[in-house]
Amino acid sequence: MITKQEAFLDFIGAAGTQLVIPVYQRVYAWNEKQCDTLWADIQRAGRTGSAHFIGTLLYAPEPGAGAVKRRLDVIDGQQRTATLLLLLTALRDWMAEAGCALDGIDAADITRRYLHVDGAPAAVKLVLSRVDRATMDAVVEGTPLPKDEEELSANVAANYRRFRDRMGEGFSRADAEVIWRGIGALLIVSAVLDGDDRPQLIFESLNSKGLPLTTADLVRNLLLVNAGYDEQKRLYERYWQPIERLYADDPGSQRLNAALHGFLAVSAPKLRIGGKDEVYATFKTFLEDVYHGTLEELLIGLKGFCESFATKSGAAGAARAQAAAEFGISKPKDYIGSRKVFGD
Numbered sequence: 001m002i003t004k005q006e007a008f009l010d011f012i013g014a015a016g017t018q019l020v021i022p023v024y025q026r027v028y029a030w031n032e033k034q035c036d037t038l039w040a041d042i043q044r045a046g047r048t049g050s051a052h053f054i055g056t057l058l059y060a061p062e063p064g065a066g067a068v069k070r071r072l073d074v075i076d077g078q079q080r081t082a083t084l085l086l087l088l089t090a091l092r093d094w095m096a097e098a099g100c101a102l103d104g105i106d107a108a109d110i111t112r113r114y115l116h117v118d119g120a121p122a123a124v125k126l127v128l129s130r131v132d133r134a135t136m137d138a139v140v141e142g143t144p145l146p147k148d149e150e151e152l153s154a155n156v157a158a159n160y161r162r163f164r165d166r167m168g169e170g171f172s173r174a175d176a177e178v179i180w181r182g183i184g185a186l187l188i189v190s191a192v193l194d195g196d197d198r199p200q201l202i203f204e205s206l207n208s209k210g211l212p213l214t215t216a217d218l219v220r221n222l223l224l225v226n227a228g229y230d231e232q233k234r235l236y237e238r239y240w241q242p243i244e245r246l247y248a249d250d251p252g253s254q255r256l257n258a259a260l261h262g263f264l265a266v267s268a269p270k271l272r273i274g275g276k277d278e279v280y281a282t283f284k285t286f287l288e289d290v291y292h293g294t295l296e297e298l299l300i301g302l303k304g305f306c307e308s309f310a311t312k313s314g315a316a317g318a319a320r321a322q323a324a325a326e327f328g329i330s331k332p333k334d335y336i337g338s339r340k341v342f343g344d
Helices: 008-012 032-047 078-098 107-115 131-141 155-168 172-182 199-206 214-224 228-247 251-269 276-290 295-317 319-325
Strands: 002-007 017-020 052-065 067-075 119-126 185-193
Touching: 002 008, 002 155, 008 131, 008 172, 008 185, 017 119, 032 052, 032 078, 032 155, 032 172, 032 319, 067 078, 067 172, 078 107, 078 155, 078 172, 131 155, 131 214, 172 185, 185 251, 199 228, 214 228, 214 295, 228 295, 251 276, 251 295
Parallel strands: 017 067, 052 185
Antiparallel strands: 002 185, 052 067
């Protein structure tokens, strides 16, 4: 891993560079509390002129395409990066309405340098994943938000509005200058993975703090982390997204976690799972030491099992993975790698 300290604006403003949130990452989750803390930190840095460190941004580079010269898969730092770009978008919109520039930077410059890929004006700087993407794109481009609830990211929309409301009546040019200076004072440690680094292990370590990950979050990451972005997107949309939609009304992913428990029980009965806290570790062992098929075959089987689990167990009975025993499945091959079983 190669690290260096740099200004946040310098990092995201690199020409020809696009930041991408891999589809295995959790959705955008920051809320009012985190936004208020960030706003206060930026105000303080802008007033005092002192640098403010906001953490590490860990990424893995991929080749770009066309005018996007390189693509950076953000492994850690999504929440801060997305929130800061929402703040920059809100500041840009205020500047456009006020008709002013800050330190020689106007609204169009912010769009060109930090919200779009400099050198590729049709490409947004930050590509969020799954449901967040369409809403973030709409906010940055100033177009209507998605009307379909399944396509609308409530947190993205709400946090942009939160920053715009702070720039409402009484917000002056002097206030805007403080915010702009504060953003300019933000420092990160940018860390790039090299060929010897294992993204999954780093992801687990980094995400042991903060908003807790569910077993389903960790398994999704484990399955998709080693695929390229385009393949991740295809596999996610075809297999994992339908699973998530089956268990959409599932606080804490308890039912989906139980389904994963049941999948292991019938797919690898010799691997004993002591409790729900051991499901992820057992899934890793299954993937690394037991399973020998392709990733797509595994996802086909997992999708089919989760569909059956949801249907057979129902909302009340799905809390226990032992419900899998009621399905009458005697062999793991009934799920794994069998297109015939699921008609896929």
